[in-house]
Amino acid sequence: MMWNPRIETMPLDKIKEMQRIQLKKLVNNLYSFNRFYHDRMKEANVSPLDINTLEDIQKLPFMYKQDLRDNYPDKMFTVDKSEIVRYHMSSGTSGKPTCVAYTRNDLDYWTEALARSLTAAGLTSDDTIQIAYGYGLFTGGLGLHYGAERIGATVLPASTGNTQRQLEMMQDLQCTAIACTPSYLTHLITSARQMGIDWKRDMKLRRCILGAEPWSESMRAKFEAETGAKCIDIYGTSEQAGPMFCECEYQHGPHIAPDIMYMEILDPDTGEVLEPGNKGELVCTMLKKEAMPMIRYKMRDITSVTEEPCECGRTAPRLSRITGRSDDMLIIRGINVFPSQIEYTLMRIPQVGDQYMINVSREGDLDRMIIQVEIKPEAFSDKLEDMQQLRAHIESELKKYLNIAVPVELKAPGELPRFEGKAKRVIDTRVF
Amino acid sequence: MNANIITQLSIFVNNAPGSLANVAKTLRECEINMKACNLAESTEFGILRAIVDDPAGAIEKLQKKNIIVKKTEIIGVKIKDVPGSLYEASNVLGQADINIEYGYAFTGKNVEGLFIRVDNPEKAIEALSKAGLELVKASEI
Numbered sequence: 001m002m003w004n005p006r007i008e009t010m011p012l013d014k015i016k017e018m019q020r021i022q023l024k025k026l027v028n029n030l031y032s033f034n035r036f037y038h039d040r041m042k043e044a045n046v047s048p049l050d051i052n053t054l055e056d057i058q059k060l061p062f063m064y065k066q067d068l069r070d071n072y073p074d075k076m077f078t079v080d081k082s083e084i085v086r087y088h089m090s091s092g093t094s095g096k097p098t099c100v101a102y103t104r105n106d107l108d109y110w111t112e113a114l115a116r117s118l119t120a121a122g123l124t125s126d127d128t129i130q131i132a133y134g135y136g137l138f139t140g141g142l143g144l145h146y147g148a149e150r151i152g153a154t155v156l157p158a159s160t161g162n163t164q165r166q167l168e169m170m171q172d173l174q175c176t177a178i179a180c181t182p183s184y185l186t187h188l189i190t191s192a193r194q195m196g197i198d199w200k201r202d203m204k205l206r207r208c209i210l211g212a213e214p215w216s217e218s219m220r221a222k223f224e225a226e227t228g229a230k231c232i233d234i235y236g237t238s239e240q241a242g243p244m245f246c247e248c249e250y251q252h253g254p255h256i257a258p259d260i261m262y263m264e265i266l267d268p269d270t271g272e273v274l275e276p277g278n279k280g281e282l283v284c285t286m287l288k289k290e291a292m293p294m295i296r297y298k299m300r301d302i303t304s305v306t307e308e309p310c311e312c313g314r315t316a317p318r319l320s321r322i323t324g325r326s327d328d329m330l331i332i333r334g335i336n337v338f339p340s341q342i343e344y345t346l347m348r349i350p351q352v353g354d355q356y357m358i359n360v361s362r363e364g365d366l367d368r369m370i371i372q373v374e375i376k377p378e379a380f381s382d383k384l385e386d387m388q389q390l391r392a393h394i395e396s397e398l399k400k401y402l403n404i405a406v407p408v409e410l411k412a413p414g415e416l417p418r419f420e421g422k423a424k425r426v427i428d429t430r431v432f
Numbered sequence: 433m434n435a436n437i438i439t440q441l442s443i444f445v446n447n448a449p450g451s452l453a454n455v456a457k458t459l460r461e462c463e464i465n466m467k468a469c470n471l472a473e474s475t476e477f478g479i480l481r482a483i484v485d486d487p488a489g490a491i492e493k494l495q496k497k498n499i500i501v502k503k504t505e506i507i508g509v510k511i512k513d514v515p516g517s518l519y520e521a522s523n524v525l526g527q528a529d530i531n532i533e534y535g536y537a538f539t540g541k542n543v544e545g546l547f548i549r550v551d552n553p554e555k556a557i558e559a560l561s562k563a564g565l566e567l568v569k570a571s572e573i
Contacts, residue, residue: 382442382481382504383533384474409476412444412500
């Protein structure tokens with residue numbers, strides 16, 4: 001089944017010609033009408049006249065997460081406020097969040113991409129999908145919600161949390177699909193066992209749409225054996241719109257909507273653009289975005305792209321699994337966390353000393369992050385209650401900035417390792 | 433200073449094997465003799481509370497060794513070796529609306545009693561004295 005067979009089966013040369021025309025139009029438009037992009041192109045000494053072939057995109061400057069922070073909240077928006085119909089936000093580093101805006105067309109293309117994706121994943125209007133991604137500022141919940149509604153599936157907007165109720169609803173409403181993070185699915189499987197649910201007997205689940213954090217083929221094998229459902233990888237971040245691109249039923253990596261996004265893979269060391277099939281850093285150009293265009297945006301994900309047609313008949317390039325990051329971002333239970341955010345938060349608390357360590361591990365179901373913090377001698381109190389209050393205060397500050405609960409351990413000065421040269425404050429022992 | 437107020441050292445101890453031994457070793461190296469002590473613990477750290485000969489000197493020596501130490505004022509109430517004596521002392525404080533934060537018993541050569549940290553030491557001393565209870569003087573320990 002295909003949602004948009006014309007685009008999804010378009011021959012590769014036609015796809016590239018379509019992308020070339022869209023790119024030219026986009027660059028011309030931004031150069032002429034937007035200060036931010038105009039100045040960027042001027043600085044890089046490139047004008048729309050230089051963009052003729054698809055490869056000419058390499059003349060354009062990159063965009064970085066930092067651009068979103070520097071221009072927070074609205075300096076990168078390219079449309080009039082009256083045309084913006086939605087915002088999503090993510091917590092940023094250094095206490096500064098990032099904000100993404102959408103016009104009606106932006107939401108429409110996001111929804112269109114998801115309609116294609118969910119259809120490719122095997123969902124139809126007969127399915128009931130439980131959306132257990134967070135609804136709200138996070139793009140996951142609302143994004144999938146509208147995508148699933150567009151194909152006529154029945155949506156259960158469960159959002160996150162309350163695992164027991166999630167499992168009860170899944171049985172009562174005979175949900176045939178769930179969208180959530182891989183770590184939440186692990187948690188659901190464990191909880192179901194504890195509740196005495198026989199997953200294969202009591203559930204009707206046949207698809208799991210999993211994303212927002214890295215996972216692996218071995219996790220897929222485990223999930224599929226436990227649930228009897230096919231597990232589908234989904235990719236997309238708020239800079240692109242949100243979760244957007246799913247694997248098809250052959251599970252060979254997410255199919256990209258080529259009319260919406262153009263991908264390049266760079267050698268992370270030399271910056272050189274690599275041929276399809278090579279692993280490197282993903283750079284995305286959104287071809288149709290209106291409110292907040294993204295040109296050569298560095299995703300910081302390490303992956304590869306293939307242009308080989310898929311067994312399902314789709315012709316657009318596909319992504320491989322994300323195998324790492326080219327920056328220090330951590331993904332904890334589906335939430336992006338930058339060590340710099342943690343540092344910023346800690347250093348604003350007067351009782352906290354200079355040294356801290358971030359320990360990340362996987363305990364059974366879930367990612368576990370513990371932050372060890374040295375406190376200043378003068379912050380030490382003879383009363384355990386005071387110390388526990390200090391710890392609780394640090395934990396609540398972290399929760400406020402990171403949107404994730406992180407246990408804190410207080411340490412005496414001198415207790416944590418010191419570093420000569422570059423500090424290695426993150427210890428991540430997770431294996432995917 | 434009120435002769436009934438006793439200076440206690442509170443020392444931060446990490447909750448890991450060998451941490452207390454490290455602190456104790458430093459106490460030995462600094463030739464600090466403990467008259468009484470108590471250990472309080474939470475999940476990741478503990479507090480060693482100690483009464484020593486020369487608190488001011490001990491604090492200086494320990495700080496030089498990078499040990500986190502704080503001076504705390506506590507009081508000691510003499511407790512008779514008979515049933516009900518703890519009730520007597522604690523009831524006086526309770527009646528006077530004084531909160532006991534923590535406490536530990538002590539038996540020495542000259543005196544035995546209960547060391548307690550209260551939210552208002554001066555008021556506690558007054559209440560205990562009025563009730564006819566005897567307080568431990570720093571010089572007696």
